[in-house]
Amino acid sequence: MTITNSSLHQEEHFRNDLGEIIQETSALTWRLFIQLIRRPSTLFAGILQPLIWLLLFAALFSKAPIDFLPGSSSYGEFLGAGLIVFTAFSGALNAGLPVMFDREFGFLNRLLVAPLSSRSSIVISSVIYITTISLMQSFAIMATSALLGYGWPSFGGFLLIAITLLLLIFAITGLSLGLAFILPGHIELIAIIFIANLPVLFASTALAPISFMPKWLGWIASINPLTFAIEPIRMAYNNSVDMKLVLINAPYGELNGYSCLVILFILTVGLFFLIRPLLNRKLA
Amino acid sequence: MFFIQLKDLFKSYGSVRALNGLNLKVPKGSLYGLLGPNGAGKSTALRIICTLLQPDSGDVQVAGKNALLEEKETRRRLGYVAQDVAIDKILTGRELLQLQGDLYHLNKNFKKKRIDELIQRLEMKEWIDRRCGSFSGGMKRRLDLASGLLHEPELLILDEPTVGLDIESRSVIWALLKELRNNETTILLSSHYLEEVDELADEMAIIDKGKVIASGKPEDLKSELGGDRVTLRVREFSNSLEAESVRKLIKNINGVSNVVINKKQGYSLNFLVSSNDVISSLSDHLSQENFEVFALSHSRPSLDDVYLQATGKTLMDAELELAGKRDFKLENKKSMR
Numbered sequence: 001m002t003i004t005n006s007s008l009h010q011e012e013h014f015r016n017d018l019g020e021i022i023q024e025t026s027a028l029t030w031r032l033f034i035q036l037i038r039r040p041s042t043l044f045a046g047i048l049q050p051l052i053w054l055l056l057f058a059a060l061f062s063k064a065p066i067d068f069l070p071g072s073s074s075y076g077e078f079l080g081a082g083l084i085v086f087t088a089f090s091g092a093l094n095a096g097l098p099v100m101f102d103r104e105f106g107f108l109n110r111l112l113v114a115p116l117s118s119r120s121s122i123v124i125s126s127v128i129y130i131t132t133i134s135l136m137q138s139f140a141i142m143a144t145s146a147l148l149g150y151g152w153p154s155f156g157g158f159l160l161i162a163i164t165l166l167l168l169i170f171a172i173t174g175l176s177l178g179l180a181f182i183l184p185g186h187i188e189l190i191a192i193i194f195i196a197n198l199p200v201l202f203a204s205t206a207l208a209p210i211s212f213m214p215k216w217l218g219w220i221a222s223i224n225p226l227t228f229a230i231e232p233i234r235m236a237y238n239n240s241v242d243m244k245l246v247l248i249n250a251p252y253g254e255l256n257g258y259s260c261l262v263i264l265f266i267l268t269v270g271l272f273f274l275i276r277p278l279l280n281r282k283l284a
Numbered sequence: 285m286f287f288i289q290l291k292d293l294f295k296s297y298g299s300v301r302a303l304n305g306l307n308l309k310v311p312k313g314s315l316y317g318l319l320g321p322n323g324a325g326k327s328t329a330l331r332i333i334c335t336l337l338q339p340d341s342g343d344v345q346v347a348g349k350n351a352l353l354e355e356k357e358t359r360r361r362l363g364y365v366a367q368d369v370a371i372d373k374i375l376t377g378r379e380l381l382q383l384q385g386d387l388y389h390l391n392k393n394f395k396k397k398r399i400d401e402l403i404q405r406l407e408m409k410e411w412i413d414r415r416c417g418s419f420s421g422g423m424k425r426r427l428d429l430a431s432g433l434l435h436e437p438e439l440l441i442l443d444e445p446t447v448g449l450d451i452e453s454r455s456v457i458w459a460l461l462k463e464l465r466n467n468e469t470t471i472l473l474s475s476h477y478l479e480e481v482d483e484l485a486d487e488m489a490i491i492d493k494g495k496v497i498a499s500g501k502p503e504d505l506k507s508e509l510g511g512d513r514v515t516l517r518v519r520e521f522s523n524s525l526e527a528e529s530v531r532k533l534i535k536n537i538n539g540v541s542n543v544v545i546n547k548k549q550g551y552s553l554n555f556l557v558s559s560n561d562v563i564s565s566l567s568d569h570l571s572q573e574n575f576e577v578f579a580l581s582h583s584r585p586s587l588d589d590v591y592l593q594a595t596g597k598t599l600m601d602a603e604l605e606l607a608g609k610r611d612f613k614l615e616n617k618k619s620m621r
Contacts, residue, residue: 034379035374114384
């Protein structure tokens, strides 16, 4: 095979571009981590809040009839999966805040005046940062659950948890970044985060199974993305991982582990395509 | 050769027209000043050159290339120091410069060398390793300038670089700008400080209501006025009728030209005189028509006189007039992506 000058040139150009993208993305990601190291309160708050919930709710419903909690031996065990997902969800929902502050304080303009190889670096760095933080927070909840005696998943289960959380985090991070570019300021973004957080949790299977809910709430819970993340994780804690097992008895039908992951995947890809034109326009 | 050429630039924010057919040519290697009150359209023009904004219509050439199409190439060539200093309060000054270096893809050794050079040149050594949140306005501005210069740009764009600065910081920045100009860096600087443009600029343009109303070398613009500037008041607080009568009287005196009534300053009259003899002739004419001279000042023309001549008001009056009309919500929207 003959390699032409043109293809060599293209390859070199691609390598340079890739090197530049890595340089700018790592610098932007490192900036976010420096902020976290010097202001770790948000990290700890993100861990503490679900931990308090875990302790209080597990105690509050410790005498709840076990029959209502499919596959769980205690309410604390049932609650653990919900709070792991809730932690990841809350963390990812905050992804837009650093971008919003950069917009408001003009720092984004500094980035946009620079000859970035790809302006996706700005988004990618946020995604890397939020994914790392959300996973750290979720694993902290998992570790505490284990210490409280609510179990620890097998290796396969752990892998399933990681994949499920990643899909959820990507989807919600995309949504939050989209909001950060649509909304006029951080007050509005915080208001949406504040409004969305608890209702989305309560309208999922985090705190109670669908069979425990009134019909209308059961419907909402069975289309809530959190439910599609919670149930595979609950399975990872309760049984050996069997993706064909029916996890959700929704009013519209039964969903197994595969269905849950496929729905989360479609949600992630769908949100990505939805916000892409917006990001292209705002970062153009 | 012109490094920047703007042709028929128009830009509106809703119903507010920020640029109204702006034309500008900035020679390569010069320090070019844009003078005008806040809201005149200076920042909008600079943001368009920096590729932060798209004009509604018009042409933008930077280094002979279409900046609206070749954005990345344009960004590589320029350094931008914005009006509102945008720094990350959590980072130290040095970390901010390192980040900036990575955004411009500088290699490790060059980045370190340039950061050290700029720390020394802008006298930042004492505080560069402190967090930016603790910096004074002057420190932030110096750091911002260092960021803009880190990649050794051919073009440096500064939007009001010394607003609200202490004398020390202003003098450090002025000295560096003069040095850069001598090293053939093209500098485009917007300001509403007359003395700043007068002191630094090789050439300048006065912008009012989104277009250039006068341009050239500061000395030429002043000398084009054709004589010394006189401000006359026939009463402490005159009125339009009286001012108009005086204007009609003195505009016919030999050696008097460009008579302008300045409403904002108690209907005083501003005009040019070709020589000192005209002043005594002026007093005679006024007394013949029973006008008294309440105050009369006589000075070499300044850039403020150039502005006054072009717009009928001083720069400060224009600032005050616009201050009440400023829409901070709109300005915030303008600066946000």
